[in-house]
Amino acid sequence: MTRTLAQERTTAINAAFGLLGAVQVSLIFTLAVLAVPLPRIGREYGLDRADLILLNSSYGLMFAGLLLFGGRLADRYGGRRTFTAGLLIFAVATLAEPLAPAYDVLLVARFAQGAGAAVIAPAAVTVLRALFPDRAAYGRAMATWGGLSVIGATAGNLLGGIISGLTSWRWSFAIPLVVAAIALLLSPRLLPNIARRDDRPAVDVIGAVLATAGISLASYGLVMTEARSWSSAQVIAPLVIGGALLAVFFVVELHSAEPLLPPRFLLDRRRAFGLTAIGLTAASTATTFVVLSLYLQQTRGWSSLEVSAAFVPFAIALLCSGRAAAPLIARFGEQRLTAAGLGLAALGLILLSSSAFNAGTPYEFGLLPGLVLLPIGAAAAFAGAAVLAVESVPERLTGLASGTMNTAMELGPTIGLAALLSVNNDATSLALAAGAVGAAAVALFRITRSGVSI
Numbered sequence: 001m002t003r004t005l006a007q008e009r010t011t012a013i014n015a016a017f018g019l020l021g022a023v024q025v026s027l028i029f030t031l032a033v034l035a036v037p038l039p040r041i042g043r044e045y046g047l048d049r050a051d052l053i054l055l056n057s058s059y060g061l062m063f064a065g066l067l068l069f070g071g072r073l074a075d076r077y078g079g080r081r082t083f084t085a086g087l088l089i090f091a092v093a094t095l096a097e098p099l100a101p102a103y104d105v106l107l108v109a110r111f112a113q114g115a116g117a118a119v120i121a122p123a124a125v126t127v128l129r130a131l132f133p134d135r136a137a138y139g140r141a142m143a144t145w146g147g148l149s150v151i152g153a154t155a156g157n158l159l160g161g162i163i164s165g166l167t168s169w170r171w172s173f174a175i176p177l178v179v180a181a182i183a184l185l186l187s188p189r190l191l192p193n194i195a196r197r198d199d200r201p202a203v204d205v206i207g208a209v210l211a212t213a214g215i216s217l218a219s220y221g222l223v224m225t226e227a228r229s230w231s232s233a234q235v236i237a238p239l240v241i242g243g244a245l246l247a248v249f250f251v252v253e254l255h256s257a258e259p260l261l262p263p264r265f266l267l268d269r270r271r272a273f274g275l276t277a278i279g280l281t282a283a284s285t286a287t288t289f290v291v292l293s294l295y296l297q298q299t300r301g302w303s304s305l306e307v308s309a310a311f312v313p314f315a316i317a318l319l320c321s322g323r324a325a326a327p328l329i330a331r332f333g334e335q336r337l338t339a340a341g342l343g344l345a346a347l348g349l350i351l352l353s354s355s356a357f358n359a360g361t362p363y364e365f366g367l368l369p370g371l372v373l374l375p376i377g378a379a380a381a382f383a384g385a386a387v388l389a390v391e392s393v394p395e396r397l398t399g400l401a402s403g404t405m406n407t408a409m410e411l412g413p414t415i416g417l418a419a420l421l422s423v424n425n426d427a428t429s430l431a432l433a434a435g436a437v438g439a440a441a442v443a444l445f446r447i448t449r450s451g452v453s454i
Contacts, residue, residue, distance in 0.1 A: 021148050027152065035156070122398075142391070
C-alpha cells in the first residue's frame with residue numbers, strides 16, 4: 001500500500017513537472033518563433049526595418065519588463081492562481097496573433113503575449129518549489145529546468161523556419177496556443193493549490209512601475225540600435241529615460257519597507273554568478289541564431305527550410321547535453337558545471353566566428369563544429385546557473401528569484417546583440433576604409449546595414 005501511494009505521488013509530481021516544463025518551453029519558443037519567417041512577415045505587411053525590429057522584440061520587451069512584478073505576484077497570491085491568470089492572458093493574445101489583419105493588431109497581441117509570459121514564468125517556479133520541498137530534489141529539478149529555455153529557443157527557430165517554409169507563418173502560433181489550452185485544462189488537476197502564507201510579501205506598486213518602465217525603455221533603446229545609430233533620438237531618449245527610471249527604482253527600493261527587489265538579493269556571490277552566466281549564455285545562443293539565420297538567407301541564399309535543417313545538430317547536441325546536466329551537477333557541483341559550460345560555449349563561438357562566414361568553407365567543416373560545441377556548453381551553463389540563482393532563496397521569495405533569473409535570460413540577448421552589431425559596424429567601417437577586412441565581417445556588416453530583406 002505504501003509503495004503504491006509513493007508511486008502515485010511520483011507519477012503525479014512527474015506529470016505536474018511535465019506540464020510546467022512544456023509551458024516554459026512554449027514561452028521561449030514563442031520568443032524565438034518569428035526570427036526566421038520575419039522577412040516574409042515584412043513583405044506581407046509592407047514593413048520597414050524599424051517596424052520589423054519592434055515586432056520581433058515586442059514580446060521580449062514586455063516579458064523582460066514585467067518579470068520582477070510577475071515574480072512578486074506569484075509570491076503574494078500563490079503559484080497556481082498566478083500561473084492560471086498568466087495562461088489566460090497568454091492564450092487570448094496567442095489566439096489573436098494568427099488572426100491579425102494588420103501589423104498594429106499583431107504588435108499589440110505580441111505585447112500582451114509577453115505580459116502573460118511574465119506572469120507565467122515565475123509562477124511556474126513557485127509551483128515547482130512546492131512540488132519539491134526537499135532541497136536536494138529541488139536542486140535536481142532546477143538543473144533540468146535550466147535547460148528548458150534554450151530548448152524552447154532552439155525549437156522556435158527550427159520549427160518557425162519549417163512551418164513558414166511549408167505553409168503560412170501564422171501557423172507558428174498553433175503550438176503555444178495548444179500548449180496554453182491544455183495547461184489551462186490540466187492545471188486544476190495536476191498542480192498543487194498552495195495555501196496562502198501568513199508572511200507573503202506585499203506588492204510594491206511604485207517599484208513595479210519604475211522597474212517595468214525602466215527595463216522596457218532601456219531594452220527598446222538597445223533594440224533600436226539595430227536600425228538607428230547610437231546618436232539618434234530613438235536610441236538616446238529611451239536609454240536615458242530608462243536608465244534614469246532604473247536609478248530612481250534602486251533608490252526607492254533602498255527606502256521601501258517591502259521592496260520589489262531587495263538590494264541585498266543580488267549581492268550573494270553565487271547567485272550573482274548564476275545570473276551573469278544565464279545572461280551571457282542566453283546572449284550567445286540568441287545572437288548566433290539571429291546572425292546565422294540572416295546570413296544564410298541573405299548572403300548564401302538559403303531557404304528557411306535549409307536554415308532550419310542547418311540547426312538540427314544544434315538541437316540534438318542540446319538535448320543530449322541537457323539530459324546529462326543533472327547527474328553532472330550531482331557529481332561536480334553546479335558552480336563547476338556552470339564554469340565549464342561557459343568555457344565550452346565560448347570555444348563554440350570562437351569556432352563559429354572564425355569559419356562560419358567564409359563562403360568557401362563547407363557547412364560540415366565551418367558551421368557544424370561550432371553548432372555542436374555551443375549547445376553542449378550552453379545546456380551545461382544554463383543548468384548549473386539555474387540552481388545557483390535559486391538554491392538559497394527563502395520559499396516566500398521563490399517568485400522573485402525566478403523573476404530575476406528570467407530577466408537575466410531576456411536581457412542577455414538584447415544587450416548582446418546590440419553590443420555585437422555596434423562593435424562590428426564600427427570596426428568594419430574602419431577596416432573597409434583601410435582596405436583590410438575579412439569576409440565574415442563584411443557579411444555581417446552588410447546584413448546590419450541593409451537590415452532584414454523585405
